[in-house]
Amino acid sequence: MKVRLEWKYRSAKGIETVFRSDEMPAAQSVQIAEDAERTNRVSELLFIDVFDDSVWTMKEMKAYLKSIETEPHDITVFFDGGFDVENRKSGLGCVIYYSQNGKSYRLRQNAQIDGMISNNEAEYAALHLCVQELEYLEVKNMPVRFIGDSKIVINGMSGEWPVIEKELIRWADRIEAKLAQLGIQPEFELIPRKENFEADRLAGQALNGIEITGTSNI
Known part of the structure:
Protein backbone atom coordinates (compact mmCIF):
# COMPACT_ATOMS: atom_id res chain seq x y z
CA MET A 1 0.00 0.00 0.00
CA LYS A 2 1.16 3.51 -0.80
CA VAL A 3 -0.09 6.40 1.29
CA ARG A 4 0.27 10.12 1.83
CA LEU A 5 0.71 11.55 5.29
CA GLU A 6 -1.36 14.51 6.44
CA TRP A 7 -0.82 16.10 9.82
CA LYS A 8 -1.65 19.24 11.74
CA TYR A 9 1.35 20.98 13.21
CA ARG A 10 1.07 23.38 16.15
CA SER A 11 3.99 25.71 16.91
CA ALA A 12 5.10 26.64 20.41
CA LYS A 13 3.07 29.84 20.06
CA GLY A 14 -0.06 27.96 19.08
CA ILE A 15 0.05 28.63 15.32
CA GLU A 16 -1.39 25.70 13.35
CA THR A 17 -0.84 24.56 9.78
CA VAL A 18 -1.37 21.35 7.78
CA PHE A 19 1.43 19.41 6.08
CA ARG A 20 0.96 16.80 3.35
CA SER A 21 3.67 14.40 2.21
CA ASP A 22 4.44 12.77 -1.12
CA GLU A 23 3.21 9.20 -1.53
CA MET A 24 5.32 6.47 0.05
CA PRO A 25 5.09 2.82 1.20
CA ALA A 26 2.87 2.37 4.25
CA ALA A 27 5.63 0.94 6.45
CA GLN A 28 7.87 3.91 5.72
CA SER A 29 5.04 6.34 6.42
CA VAL A 30 4.57 4.88 9.91
CA GLN A 31 8.25 5.44 10.71
CA ILE A 32 8.03 9.06 9.61
CA ALA A 33 4.75 9.57 11.46
CA GLU A 34 6.23 8.21 14.68
CA ASP A 35 9.19 10.55 14.29
CA ALA A 36 6.85 13.51 13.73
CA GLU A 37 4.84 12.64 16.84
CA ARG A 38 8.00 12.74 18.98
CA THR A 39 8.17 16.50 18.38
CA ASN A 40 4.96 16.87 20.42
CA ARG A 41 3.83 19.39 17.81
CA VAL A 42 1.41 17.12 15.95
CA SER A 43 -2.23 17.51 16.93
CA GLU A 44 -3.73 15.21 14.28
CA LEU A 45 -2.13 12.70 11.91
CA LEU A 46 -3.78 10.67 9.15
CA PHE A 47 -2.73 8.19 6.45
CA ILE A 48 -4.46 8.54 3.07
CA ASP A 49 -4.46 5.55 0.71
CA VAL A 50 -3.40 6.84 -2.73
CA PHE A 51 -5.42 4.10 -4.45
CA ASP A 52 -8.88 4.92 -3.14
CA ASP A 53 -8.37 7.97 -0.84
CA SER A 54 -9.49 6.00 2.22
CA VAL A 55 -8.28 7.49 5.51
CA TRP A 56 -6.46 5.53 8.23
CA THR A 57 -5.39 6.43 11.75
CA MET A 58 -2.01 5.43 13.18
CA LYS A 59 -3.63 2.61 15.15
CA GLU A 60 -5.43 1.30 12.07
CA MET A 61 -2.32 1.49 9.91
CA LYS A 62 -0.19 -0.39 12.43
CA ALA A 63 -2.89 -3.04 12.76
CA TYR A 64 -3.02 -3.41 8.97
CA LEU A 65 0.75 -3.80 8.65
CA LYS A 66 0.72 -6.38 11.44
CA SER A 67 -2.09 -8.32 9.74
CA ILE A 68 -0.22 -8.73 6.44
CA GLU A 69 3.12 -9.86 7.88
CA THR A 70 2.36 -13.53 7.17
CA GLU A 71 0.99 -12.82 3.68
CA PRO A 72 2.94 -11.87 0.54
Whole structure:
Protein backbone atom coordinates (compact mmCIF):
# COMPACT_ATOMS: atom_id res chain seq x y z
CA MET A 1 0.00 0.00 0.00
CA LYS A 2 1.16 3.51 -0.80
CA VAL A 3 -0.09 6.40 1.29
CA ARG A 4 0.27 10.12 1.83
CA LEU A 5 0.71 11.55 5.29
CA GLU A 6 -1.36 14.51 6.44
CA TRP A 7 -0.82 16.10 9.82
CA LYS A 8 -1.65 19.24 11.74
CA TYR A 9 1.35 20.98 13.21
CA ARG A 10 1.07 23.38 16.15
CA SER A 11 3.99 25.71 16.91
CA ALA A 12 5.10 26.64 20.41
CA LYS A 13 3.07 29.84 20.06
CA GLY A 14 -0.06 27.96 19.08
CA ILE A 15 0.05 28.63 15.32
CA GLU A 16 -1.39 25.70 13.35
CA THR A 17 -0.84 24.56 9.78
CA VAL A 18 -1.37 21.35 7.78
CA PHE A 19 1.43 19.41 6.08
CA ARG A 20 0.96 16.80 3.35
CA SER A 21 3.67 14.40 2.21
CA ASP A 22 4.44 12.77 -1.12
CA GLU A 23 3.21 9.20 -1.53
CA MET A 24 5.32 6.47 0.05
CA PRO A 25 5.09 2.82 1.20
CA ALA A 26 2.87 2.37 4.25
CA ALA A 27 5.63 0.94 6.45
CA GLN A 28 7.87 3.91 5.72
CA SER A 29 5.04 6.34 6.42
CA VAL A 30 4.57 4.88 9.91
CA GLN A 31 8.25 5.44 10.71
CA ILE A 32 8.03 9.06 9.61
CA ALA A 33 4.75 9.57 11.46
CA GLU A 34 6.23 8.21 14.68
CA ASP A 35 9.19 10.55 14.29
CA ALA A 36 6.85 13.51 13.73
CA GLU A 37 4.84 12.64 16.84
CA ARG A 38 8.00 12.74 18.98
CA THR A 39 8.17 16.50 18.38
CA ASN A 40 4.96 16.87 20.42
CA ARG A 41 3.83 19.39 17.81
CA VAL A 42 1.41 17.12 15.95
CA SER A 43 -2.23 17.51 16.93
CA GLU A 44 -3.73 15.21 14.28
CA LEU A 45 -2.13 12.70 11.91
CA LEU A 46 -3.78 10.67 9.15
CA PHE A 47 -2.73 8.19 6.45
CA ILE A 48 -4.46 8.54 3.07
CA ASP A 49 -4.46 5.55 0.71
CA VAL A 50 -3.40 6.84 -2.73
CA PHE A 51 -5.42 4.10 -4.45
CA ASP A 52 -8.88 4.92 -3.14
CA ASP A 53 -8.37 7.97 -0.84
CA SER A 54 -9.49 6.00 2.22
CA VAL A 55 -8.28 7.49 5.51
CA TRP A 56 -6.46 5.53 8.23
CA THR A 57 -5.39 6.43 11.75
CA MET A 58 -2.01 5.43 13.18
CA LYS A 59 -3.63 2.61 15.15
CA GLU A 60 -5.43 1.30 12.07
CA MET A 61 -2.32 1.49 9.91
CA LYS A 62 -0.19 -0.39 12.43
CA ALA A 63 -2.89 -3.04 12.76
CA TYR A 64 -3.02 -3.41 8.97
CA LEU A 65 0.75 -3.80 8.65
CA LYS A 66 0.72 -6.38 11.44
CA SER A 67 -2.09 -8.32 9.74
CA ILE A 68 -0.22 -8.73 6.44
CA GLU A 69 3.12 -9.86 7.88
CA THR A 70 2.36 -13.53 7.17
CA GLU A 71 0.99 -12.82 3.68
CA PRO A 72 2.94 -11.87 0.54
CA HIS A 73 3.13 -8.06 0.41
CA ASP A 74 5.27 -5.22 -0.96
CA ILE A 75 4.89 -6.98 -4.31
CA THR A 76 6.67 -5.92 -7.50
CA VAL A 77 6.24 -7.87 -10.73
CA PHE A 78 8.44 -7.78 -13.85
CA PHE A 79 7.16 -9.41 -17.05
CA ASP A 80 8.35 -9.86 -20.63
CA GLY A 81 7.28 -11.78 -23.70
CA GLY A 82 9.27 -12.91 -26.73
CA PHE A 83 7.99 -14.15 -30.08
CA ASP A 84 9.74 -16.30 -32.70
CA VAL A 85 8.20 -15.43 -36.07
CA GLU A 86 9.55 -18.52 -37.84
CA ASN A 87 8.16 -21.24 -35.56
CA ARG A 88 5.42 -19.06 -34.04
CA LYS A 89 6.45 -19.93 -30.50
CA SER A 90 6.37 -17.50 -27.60
CA GLY A 91 8.54 -17.27 -24.51
CA LEU A 92 7.10 -15.76 -21.34
CA GLY A 93 9.13 -14.42 -18.43
CA CYS A 94 7.91 -13.53 -14.96
CA VAL A 95 9.81 -12.27 -11.89
CA ILE A 96 7.98 -11.47 -8.65
CA TYR A 97 9.61 -9.78 -5.66
CA TYR A 98 7.71 -9.86 -2.38
CA SER A 99 8.04 -9.83 1.41
CA GLN A 100 6.58 -12.35 3.84
CA ASN A 101 7.22 -13.12 7.51
CA GLY A 102 9.95 -10.52 7.68
CA LYS A 103 11.90 -11.98 4.74
CA SER A 104 12.28 -10.98 1.07
CA TYR A 105 11.78 -13.40 -1.81
CA ARG A 106 12.20 -13.58 -5.56
CA LEU A 107 10.01 -15.90 -7.62
CA ARG A 108 11.07 -16.71 -11.20
CA GLN A 109 8.87 -18.49 -13.72
CA ASN A 110 8.91 -18.87 -17.48
CA ALA A 111 6.87 -20.75 -20.07
CA GLN A 112 6.90 -21.55 -23.77
CA ILE A 113 3.53 -21.53 -25.54
CA ASP A 114 2.26 -21.91 -29.09
CA GLY A 115 -0.52 -20.16 -30.94
CA MET A 116 0.49 -16.52 -30.52
CA ILE A 117 0.43 -14.27 -33.58
CA SER A 118 2.63 -11.37 -32.49
CA ASN A 119 5.15 -10.15 -29.94
CA ASN A 120 2.46 -7.89 -28.44
CA GLU A 121 0.28 -10.90 -27.74
CA ALA A 122 3.25 -12.65 -26.10
CA GLU A 123 3.72 -9.61 -23.86
CA TYR A 124 0.09 -9.79 -22.71
CA ALA A 125 0.42 -13.54 -22.18
CA ALA A 126 3.49 -12.91 -20.00
CA LEU A 127 1.52 -10.48 -17.84
CA HIS A 128 -1.26 -13.06 -17.55
CA LEU A 129 1.31 -15.64 -16.43
CA CYS A 130 2.39 -13.27 -13.67
CA VAL A 131 -1.18 -12.78 -12.48
CA GLN A 132 -1.60 -16.56 -12.36
CA GLU A 133 1.53 -16.82 -10.22
CA LEU A 134 0.12 -14.19 -7.85
CA GLU A 135 -2.99 -16.32 -7.50
CA TYR A 136 -0.84 -19.38 -6.67
CA LEU A 137 0.87 -17.25 -4.00
CA GLU A 138 -2.63 -16.50 -2.65
CA VAL A 139 -2.16 -12.76 -3.08
CA LYS A 140 -5.46 -11.04 -2.34
CA ASN A 141 -6.58 -7.48 -1.71
CA MET A 142 -3.08 -6.09 -2.19
CA PRO A 143 -1.54 -3.29 -4.24
CA VAL A 144 0.89 -4.69 -6.81
CA ARG A 145 3.36 -2.90 -9.13
CA PHE A 146 3.54 -4.42 -12.61
CA ILE A 147 6.66 -3.37 -14.51
CA GLY A 148 7.45 -4.07 -18.15
CA ASP A 149 9.03 -2.63 -21.28
CA SER A 150 6.02 -3.03 -23.58
CA LYS A 151 4.31 0.30 -24.27
CA ILE A 152 1.36 -1.59 -25.80
CA VAL A 153 0.71 -3.55 -22.60
CA ILE A 154 1.56 -0.93 -19.98
CA ASN A 155 -0.37 1.87 -21.67
CA GLY A 156 -3.21 -0.47 -22.61
CA MET A 157 -3.68 -1.86 -19.09
CA SER A 158 -3.38 1.55 -17.46
CA GLY A 159 -5.98 3.02 -19.82
CA GLU A 160 -3.58 5.48 -21.46
CA TRP A 161 -4.03 3.85 -24.87
CA PRO A 162 -7.06 2.01 -26.29
CA VAL A 163 -6.70 -1.72 -26.86
CA ILE A 164 -7.84 -2.33 -30.43
CA GLU A 165 -6.68 -5.75 -31.67
CA LYS A 166 -9.16 -8.52 -30.89
CA GLU A 167 -6.55 -10.96 -29.59
CA LEU A 168 -5.14 -8.31 -27.24
CA ILE A 169 -8.59 -7.34 -26.00
CA ARG A 170 -9.19 -10.96 -24.99
CA TRP A 171 -5.97 -11.05 -22.97
CA ALA A 172 -6.64 -7.66 -21.37
CA ASP A 173 -10.15 -8.76 -20.36
CA ARG A 174 -8.84 -11.99 -18.82
CA ILE A 175 -6.17 -10.13 -16.87
CA GLU A 176 -8.56 -7.44 -15.60
CA ALA A 177 -11.11 -10.05 -14.55
CA LYS A 178 -8.52 -12.01 -12.57
CA LEU A 179 -7.15 -8.86 -10.91
CA ALA A 180 -10.68 -7.91 -9.87
CA GLN A 181 -11.36 -11.43 -8.56
CA LEU A 182 -8.21 -11.32 -6.42
CA GLY A 183 -8.82 -7.76 -5.26
CA ILE A 184 -5.41 -6.72 -6.58
CA GLN A 185 -4.89 -2.97 -6.97
CA PRO A 186 -2.57 -2.71 -9.99
CA GLU A 187 -0.03 -0.01 -10.73
CA PHE A 188 1.59 -0.23 -14.16
CA GLU A 189 5.06 1.15 -14.85
CA LEU A 190 6.98 1.33 -18.13
CA ILE A 191 10.77 0.88 -18.04
CA PRO A 192 13.48 0.65 -20.72
CA ARG A 193 14.16 -2.83 -22.08
CA LYS A 194 17.67 -2.94 -20.56
CA GLU A 195 16.18 -2.51 -17.08
CA ASN A 196 13.87 -5.48 -17.62
CA PHE A 197 16.76 -7.89 -18.09
CA GLU A 198 15.59 -10.59 -15.64
CA ALA A 199 12.19 -11.11 -17.25
CA ASP A 200 13.70 -10.72 -20.73
CA ARG A 201 16.25 -13.44 -20.01
CA LEU A 202 13.56 -15.79 -18.74
CA ALA A 203 11.50 -15.22 -21.89
CA GLY A 204 14.55 -15.94 -24.05
CA GLN A 205 15.33 -19.10 -22.11
CA ALA A 206 11.74 -20.26 -22.59
CA LEU A 207 12.07 -19.78 -26.36
CA ASN A 208 15.19 -21.97 -26.23
CA GLY A 209 13.34 -24.70 -24.35
CA ILE A 210 14.96 -23.98 -20.98
CA GLU A 211 12.41 -24.15 -18.16
CA ILE A 212 12.99 -22.00 -15.09
CA THR A 213 10.89 -22.11 -11.96
CA GLY A 214 11.62 -21.46 -8.31
CA THR A 215 11.57 -19.12 -5.35
CA SER A 216 14.63 -17.93 -3.43
CA ASN A 217 15.49 -15.71 -0.49
CA ILE A 218 17.16 -12.43 -1.36
